[in-house]
Amino acid sequence: MALLPRLRRFAAGLTRGLADGDDLCQITIERALRSRNQWAEGTRLDSWMYRIMRNIWIDEVRASSRRRQTFVAEEEGVGVGAGGGQEQRVELSMVDRAMARLPDEQREAILLVMVEGYGYAEAAEIIGCPIGTLTSRLIRGRDALQKLLEERA
Amino acid sequence: MSITPEMLAAYADGELKLEERAEVDAAIAADPLLARQVAAHRTLREALSARFDPILEMPVPDRLSALLTPTAQEPANVVDIAAGRAAKRQREYARVTLPRWAAGGAIAASLAIGLVIGGKLPSGGSIRNVDGQLVASGGLETALSTQLASAQSDGKPVRILLSFKSDKGHYCRGFGAGATLGIACREDGNWRLVRIQSDSPATGGEYRQAGSADADIMAAAQNMASGAALDPDAERGARDAGWHN
Numbered sequence: 409m410a411l412l413p414r415l416r417r418f419a420a421g422l423t424r425g426l427a428d429g430d431d432l433c434q435i436t437i438e439r440a441l442r443s444r445n446q447w448a449e450g451t452r453l454d455s456w457m458y459r460i461m462r463n464i465w466i467d468e469v470r471a472s473s474r475r476r477q478t479f480v481a482e483e484e485g486v487g488v489g490a491g492g493g494q495e496q497r498v499e500l501s502m503v504d505r506a507m508a509r510l511p512d513e514q515r516e517a518i519l520l521v522m523v524e525g526y527g528y529a530e531a532a533e534i535i536g537c538p539i540g541t542l543t544s545r546l547i548r549g550r551d552a553l554q555k556l557l558e559e560r561a
Numbered sequence: 562m563s564i565t566p567e568m569l570a571a572y573a574d575g576e577l578k579l580e581e582r583a584e585v586d587a588a589i590a591a592d593p594l595l596a597r598q599v600a601a602h603r604t605l606r607e608a609l610s611a612r613f614d615p616i617l618e619m620p621v622p623d624r625l626s627a628l629l630t631p632t633a634q635e636p637a638n639v640v641d642i643a644a645g646r647a648a649k650r651q652r653e654y655a656r657v658t659l660p661r662w663a664a665g666g667a668i669a670a671s672l673a674i675g676l677v678i679g680g681k682l683p684s685g686g687s688i689r690n691v692d693g694q695l696v697a698s699g700g701l702e703t704a705l706s707t708q709l710a711s712a713q714s715d716g717k718p719v720r721i722l723l724s725f726k727s728d729k730g731h732y733c734r735g736f737g738a739g740a741t742l743g744i745a746c747r748e749d750g751n752w753r754l755v756r757i758q759s760d761s762p763a764t765g766g767e768y769r770q771a772g773s774a775d776a777d778i779m780a781a782a783q784n785m786a787s788g789a790a791l792d793p794d795a796e797r798g799a800r801d802a803g804w805h806n
Contacts, residue, residue, distance in 0.1 A: 412621050412625060412626070412629075413616065413617040413618075413619070413621060414617065416616055416617075416619075416621065416625075417613050417614070417616040417617055420613070420616055421613060426616070430622055430624075430625060433625055434624065434625060434628065437625065437628045437629065438628065441628070452692075452693035453693060454693050455693070503608050503609065503611075503612040504612065507612075518609070519613075521574060522574075522605070522606050522609050523609050523610070523613045527574075527576060528571070528574070528576050543567055543570060543571070544567075546570060546574075547566055547567065547570050550570065550602065550605060553605060554601055554605055557605070557608065
């Protein structure tokens with residue numbers, strides 16, 4: 409199991425696009441290699457990398473993408489041709505659009521738990537927040553997503 | 562007992578303890594509305610998987626994988642603090658200095674593993690992820706458990722370079738498989754990969770000196786070992802005892 413594809417998936421979800429996600433991946437790997445002395449061997453490498461990625465995203469990428477036109481990204485969706493029929497593609501872009509509308513902190517919680525499969529405790533540790541904060545973001549994000557997807561269905 | 566939204570979410574995410582889960586199970590059986598909410602959660606999870614999981618199957622762009630090839634790192638004579646410290650420790654065993662990229666080997670290896678191993682580990686030798694740890698499986702696991710460094714026969718897909726006991730008391734083995742070299746340590750019944758590196762040619766047509774990767778592994782092993790490498794009798798004994806430390 410390679411970690412790199414998982415990092416790409418998480419980055420694409422955070423930045424709402426595969427190209428931006430790959431940029432984030434690149435910065436993350438560079439920083440991880442630079443600060444590898446801080447990684448305690450025997451602890452989970454993936455959580456450590458996710459935490460680095462998430463912090464970079466908060467610091468840099470998000471700040472710059474806010475300056476850009478967020479609306480364009482929202483309307484276009486991520487637009488990754490994942491194969492499948494027209495119907496499936498429509499559905500995928502609905503997920504993209506709904507995700508793009510979530511506040512960042514809710515999207516991040518959804519991605520860590522529902523896409524990356526982390527437990528509440530691990531996800532909270534990656535974000536650096538109490539578990540209660542994580543679960544409330546998760547629940548709010550999930551409700552919002554379900555509502556958005558129902559509206560469009 | 563009423564079921565809170567938090568409990569229901571935790572139930573759907575598999576975060577509840579056994580007794581709480583039974584409680585929610587009972588409540589769902591009695592309340593179709595709760596059952597619908599749990600179903601909606603599953604549907605959402607599936608929609609997210611359908612959207613994001615294909616990224617895992619997509620080829621990784623070269624600019625990302627290139628970051629993880631050892632030759633892309635700084636020249637070998639630049640030594641950072643950690644490598645310096647490691648080198649100091651290691652001087653008790655041998656006068657070998659680790660190239661800087663070697664210190665990041667574990668991280669680069671874990672990330673690059675799909676790239677390095679992909680197609681290069683022959684005979685079904687493979688690597689699994691157990692709780693975030695990379696462990697040997699398939700042919701590699703079998704070779705690590707059965708083959709002896711002292712009784713090497715040609716033509717085996719996996720070569721055992723040496724066996725030693727780590728300073729943590731685990732049995733460890735340096736191995737080579739095709740163009741991949743590494744060190745695996747016996748922990749909790751698995752061969753945990755503590756180091757993996759590729760012996761593939763450097764970019765730009767430059768080839769690494771033959772055998773230099775073996776030397777890297779030997780140096781790393783010396784750095785980790787609590788004593789000398791196991792002699793043939795000790796190695797055989799450790800194998801026959803199932804590598805228990």
